[in-house]
Amino acid sequence: xxxxxxxxSAGPVFPGAEMASPESIITVKGINKVYPGQVxxxxxxxxxxxxxxxxxxxGPSGCGKTTLLKIIAGLLAPTTGEVLVKGRAVTGPGPERxxxxxxxxxxxxxxxxxxxxxxxxxxxxxxxxRQDIARHYIGEVGLAGxxxxxxxxxSGGMRQRVGLARALAVNADVLLLDEPFSAVDEQTRRKFQExxxxxxxxxxxxFLFVTHSIEEAVYLSDRIVLLSRxxxxxxxxxxxxxxRSGSPDEIRRDQAYLDxxxxxxxxxxxxxx
Amino acid sequence: xxxxxxxxxMMSSLILWCLVWELVGRxxxxxxxxPFSGVVAALFDLVTLQKFWGATWTTLSTFCIxxxxxxxxxxxxxxxxxRVKAAENLLGMWVNVFVSAxxxxxxxxxxxxxxxxxxxxxxxxxxxxxxxxxxxxxxGVKNMQPSLIEMAKSFGAHRxxxxxxxxxxxxxxxxLAGIRLGFIRGVKGVVIGQLLVSIIGxxxxxxxxxxxxxxxxxxxxxxxxxxxxxICAELIGMLEKRVEYYAGVRQ
Amino acid sequence: xxARIDDVVAARLAAEPDERARSRRQLLAxxxxxxxxxxxxxxFAGRIPINLAFPTFLETVEAFGEMLADGTMLRAYFIxxxxxxxGVVLSGIIGVSAGVAMGLRKSVEWVxxxxxxxxxxxxxxxxxxxxxxxxxxxxxAKVISVCLLALPVIVLNSYKAVANVNPSLLAMxxxxxxxxxxxxxKIILPDAxxxxxxxxxxxxxAGFIGIILAELLITPTGIGDLITYHRAVxxxxxxxxxxxxxxxxxxxxxxxLQWVEVTLFRPEKQR
Numbered sequence: 093x094x095x096x097x098x099x100x101s102a103g104p105v106f107p108g109a110e111m112a113s114p115e116s117i118i119t120v121k122g123i124n125k126v127y128p129g130q131v132x133x134x135x136x137x138x139x140x141x142x143x144x145x146x147x148x149x150x151g152p153s154g155c156g157k158t159t160l161l162k163i164i165a166g167l168l169a170p171t172t173g174e175v176l177v178k179g180r181a182v183t184g185p186g187p188e189r190x191x192x193x194x195x196x197x198x199x200x201x202x203x204x205x206x207x208x209x210x211x212x213x214x215x216x217x218x219x220x221x222r223q224d225i226a227r228h229y230i231g232e233v234g235l236a237g238x239x240x241x242x243x244x245x246x247s248g249g250m251r252q253r254v255g256l257a258r259a260l261a262v263n264a265d266v267l268l269l270d271e272p273f274s275a276v277d278e279q280t281r282r283k284f285q286e287x288x289x290x291x292x293x294x295x296x297x298x299f300l301f302v303t304h305s306i307e308e309a310v311y312l313s314d315r316i317v318l319l320s321r322x323x324x325x326x327x328x329x330x331x332x333x334x335x336r337s338g339s340p341d342e343i344r345r346d347q348a349y350l351d352x353x354x355x356x357x358x359x360x361x362x363x364x365x
Numbered sequence: 366x367x368x369x370x371x372x373x374x375m376m377s378s379l380i381l382w383c384l385v386w387e388l389v390g391r392x393x394x395x396x397x398x399x400p401f402s403g404v405v406a407a408l409f410d411l412v413t414l415q416k417f418w419g420a421t422w423t424t425l426s427t428f429c430i431x432x433x434x435x436x437x438x439x440x441x442x443x444x445x446x447x448r449v450k451a452a453e454n455l456l457g458m459w460v461n462v463f464v465s466a467x468x469x470x471x472x473x474x475x476x477x478x479x480x481x482x483x484x485x486x487x488x489x490x491x492x493x494x495x496x497x498x499x500x501x502x503x504x505g506v507k508n509m510q511p512s513l514i515e516m517a518k519s520f521g522a523h524r525x526x527x528x529x530x531x532x533x534x535x536x537x538x539x540x541l542a543g544i545r546l547g548f549i550r551g552v553k554g555v556v557i558g559q560l561l562v563s564i565i566g567x568x569x570x571x572x573x574x575x576x577x578x579x580x581x582x583x584x585x586x587x588x589x590x591x592x593x594x595x596i597c598a599e600l601i602g603m604l605e606k607r608v609e610y611y612a613g614v615r616q
Numbered sequence: 617x618x619a620r621i622d623d624v625v626a627a628r629l630a631a632e633p634d635e636r637a638r639s640r641r642q643l644l645a646x647x648x649x650x651x652x653x654x655x656x657x658x659x660f661a662g663r664i665p666i667n668l669a670f671p672t673f674l675e676t677v678e679a680f681g682e683m684l685a686d687g688t689m690l691r692a693y694f695i696x697x698x699x700x701x702x703g704v705v706l707s708g709i710i711g712v713s714a715g716v717a718m719g720l721r722k723s724v725e726w727v728x729x730x731x732x733x734x735x736x737x738x739x740x741x742x743x744x745x746x747x748x749x750x751x752x753x754x755x756x757a758k759v760i761s762v763c764l765l766a767l768p769v770i771v772l773n774s775y776k777a778v779a780n781v782n783p784s785l786l787a788m789x790x791x792x793x794x795x796x797x798x799x800x801x802k803i804i805l806p807d808a809x810x811x812x813x814x815x816x817x818x819x820x821x822a823g824f825i826g827i828i829l830a831e832l833l834i835t836p837t838g839i840g841d842l843i844t845y846h847r848a849v850x851x852x853x854x855x856x857x858x859x860x861x862x863x864x865x866x867x868x869x870x871x872x873l874q875w876v877e878v879t880l881f882r883p884e885k886q887r
Contacts, residue, residue: 165791166790166791167787167790167791184790185790185791185792185793186793187793189791190791190792191787191788191791191792193784193787193788195784197782197784197785197787197788199785199803199806199807200884201806201807201881201882201883201884203883210788210792210802211792211793213802214789214792214793214794214795214798214802215793242883242884243884244884258792262792
C-alpha cells in the first residue's frame with residue numbers, strides 16, 4: 093500500500109512554458125539566489141509543482157527553503173533563473189498565488205473580519221461583498237464567532253487560522269505557506285494539520301508548504317522536496333503514498349508513515365551538525 | 366542615499382546645509398543667520414578667550430556633578446521600582462509626570478532655594494536628567510527574563526549577588542539608553558538653567574552676546590554646545606552598541 | 617473547529633471585563649495613595665520649613681484658589697496657551713509630514729534627517745534669547761520658540777516609525793497586490809501611528825518647556841509673568857501654585873491626548 097518513488101533530478105527540463113505538462117502549475121527553472129556578501133542561498137534549482145497537490149519543501153534551517161518560497165511568491169527576485177506560474181513568468185506577486193506568513197502578518201489594528209477581507213479590500217471589492225466572502229472563510233477555518241475580535245485577543249493557533257482564511261479568501265490557485273505552524277504549540281499544530289488536510293479536500297487548491305518538521309511533511313504531503321544545506325539544492329524528491337483514509341492517530345501509527353519519517357531523517361542527518 | 370553610484374554617508378548632507386547657511390547669510394535673508402564663515406571665524410576667536418574657558422569649566426563641572434547625582438539616584442530608584450510593585454505604584458505616576466513636565470518652570474524655584482549660583486545649575490541638570498534614567502532602568506529591570514533570576518537563585522545567589530551580578534547586567538542596555546537620553550536632557554538642563562540664571566557660565570556669555578547683538582559669537586558658542594551634546598550622545602551610543610550584542614540575544 | 621481551545625479562550629474573554637474593572641479600581645486606589653503621599657510630603661516639608669521660600673501644600677492650594685477666583689490664572693493661561701497651541705499645531709503638521717516623507721524617501725532622508733538628529737540632541741533652548749532679540753517680544757518669537765523645541769522630536773519619531781515599519785506586514789500587503797498608495801495608507805501609517813503619537817506627546821511636552829522658557833526669558837507674560845511677578849514680591853505660595861498648575865496642566869494635556877489616540881485610532885486597545 094505504500095510506495096516510495098525517488099528521483100534524484102527534479103524531472104524533465106522544459107524548453108518553453110507553453111510546453112509545460114498540463115499537470116504542473118508552477119515551474120522553477122535554474123534558480124540561483126546569491127545574497128549580498130556572497131551568501132549562496134540556492135543553487136541550480138529546477139522543480140515542477142503538480143497542480144492540486146500538496147508539495148513540501150523540507151530541509152535543515154538555512155537551506156534556503158523559505159527563500160525559494162518567497163521567490164515563487166514574487167517577494168524576492170532570483171539572481172538567475174525564472175519561475176513560471178501557469179506558464180507565465182513571475183515578476184512579482186500575482187492574484188493566482190496567496191501567501192501564509194510564518195509570523196501571521198496580521199494587522200493588529202484590524203478585526204479578524206477586516207484582516208481576512210484585506211486581500212479583497214486591496215482589490216477594491218465592495219465592503220458588503222468582501223465581508224460576506226471573509227465570513228465564509230472565517231467559518232471554514234473554524235473561527236466563526238470571532239469576526240469582531242482583534243488579533244491580540246486570539247491564541248497563536250487562531251491567529252494563523254486568520255492568516256489562512258485571508259489567503260483562501262482571495263481565491264488563488266496556489267497557497268504558499270511559510271512554516272505556518274512554527275510559532276504554534278504542538279497540540280494546536282496537530283489539530284491544525286488535520287484541518288489543513290480536510291481543507292485541501294474541500295478547496296481543491298495547490299499547496300506549497302515550507303517546514304522543518306519531518307513528521308509534518310510526511311503527514312501532510314503528496315510530495316516532499318528535500319533541500320541540502322547551503323547552498324540549497326534539491327537532494328531528493330519523495331512521494332509518500334500514504335493512505336489517509338484512516339483517522340489521524342492511525343496514520344501517525346502507520347508503519348509506512350514511520351518508515352518514511354525514518355528514511356528522511358537518515359537522508360537529512362548528514363546535514364545536521 | 367546614492368548619487369551617481371556613490372553611497373553618500375548619512376551625515377554628509379550637513380555640509381550641504383552649511384553651504385545653504387553661508388548663502389543665506391551672504392544674501393542677508395534672515396537676520397538670525399550671519400554667514401557661516403563668519404561664525405567659524407568667531408569660533409576661532411572664541412576659543413582664545415579666557416572667559417570662554419572659565420565658562421566651559423563652570424558648565425562642565427556643574428554638568429558632571431548633576432549627571433553623577435542623576436545616575437546615582439536614578440539607577441537605584443529605577444531598580445527599586447522595577448523590583449518592588451508598591452514602589453512602582455507609588456512613584457510611577459510622578460516619574461511619568463516629571464519626565465514630560467515643563468521643568469523650565471521649576472528653575473525659578475531652584476533659584477530661590479539654591480541661590481543664583483552653580484548649585485541651581487547642578488540641580489536643574491539633575492532634575493532634567495534623572496526621570497528618564499529612572500524610567501528606562503525600571504523598564505530594563507521589568508523586562509529581563511525571569512528565568513535569569515530563577516537561575517541565579519537556584520544556584521544559591523544571595524540578594525547582593527543577585528543584584529550586582531544578574532539584575533544590573535541584564536538591565537544594562539536599557540540603563541545605558543536611559544543614561545544617553547539623560548545626557549541629552551542634562552545638556553538641555555545645564556543650558557536652560559544657565560540661561561535663566563544668566564550670570565554664570567555660558568549663560569553669562571549668551572546674555573552678553575545676545576544683548577549686544579553679536580550674532581557670530583552667539584552662533585559659535587551655540588555650535589560648541591551642540592558639538593558637545595552630540596559627541597556625548599555618540600560616545601554613549603557606542604558604548605551601547607558594545608553591550609547590544611548580548612541584548613540582541615535576549616529576544 | 618477546535619472546541620476545547622476556543623472554549624478556553626472564550627471563557628478568558630468573558631472573564632476579562634470583571635478582572636479589568638478590578639485592576640482599574642486597584643490602579644485608582646494606588647494613584648490616590650500616591651497623590652496623597654506626595655501632598656503630605658510637601659505639606660511636611662513646608663511645615664518644617666526646609667526653606668523660608670518653601671510654602672506648605674495647603675498654602676499653595678489656597679493661593680491657587682485665590683488666583684483662580686480673581687481670574688488672574690485664567691487670563692495667564694489664555695495668554696500662554698495661544699502661542700503654545702499655534703506652535704504645537706504647526707509643528708505637528710509640518711513635523712509629521714516631514715518625518716513621514718523622510719521615512720518613505722531615501723533622498724529626503726539624506727537631506728533632512730541629519731539636521732533633525734542634531735537639533736534633537738542639541739540644547740536648542742540656547743537659541744531662544746536670540747530669536748527674541750530678532751523677532752521682538754511678540755507672538756512670533758514665542759511660536760518659534762515652541763516650534764524649535766517641539767519640531768525635532770516630532771519629525772524624528774515620525775521618521776523612525778515609518779522607517780521601521782513591520783517588514784512582514786509590508787510583504788503581506790505586496791503579496792495581496794497592494795499598490796504603493798494602499799501600502800502607505802493601509803499599512804505604513806497605521807503601523808507607525810503609535811510611535812508618531814508618542815512623538816507628538818513628546819513634542820507637546822517640549823513645547824511646554826519652550827513656552828515657559830520664552831515667557832521667563834522674554835518680557836514676562838502669561839504663566840511666566842505670574843511666576844516672575846510673585847517671585848519678585850516674595851508671594852511664594854502664589855509662585856508655587858502657578859508652577860504646579862502648569863506642570864499638572866501639561867500632564868493632564870498629555871493624558872488627554874493619549875486618551876484621544878486610543879479612542880480614535882486604536883480600537884484594539886479598548887478591549
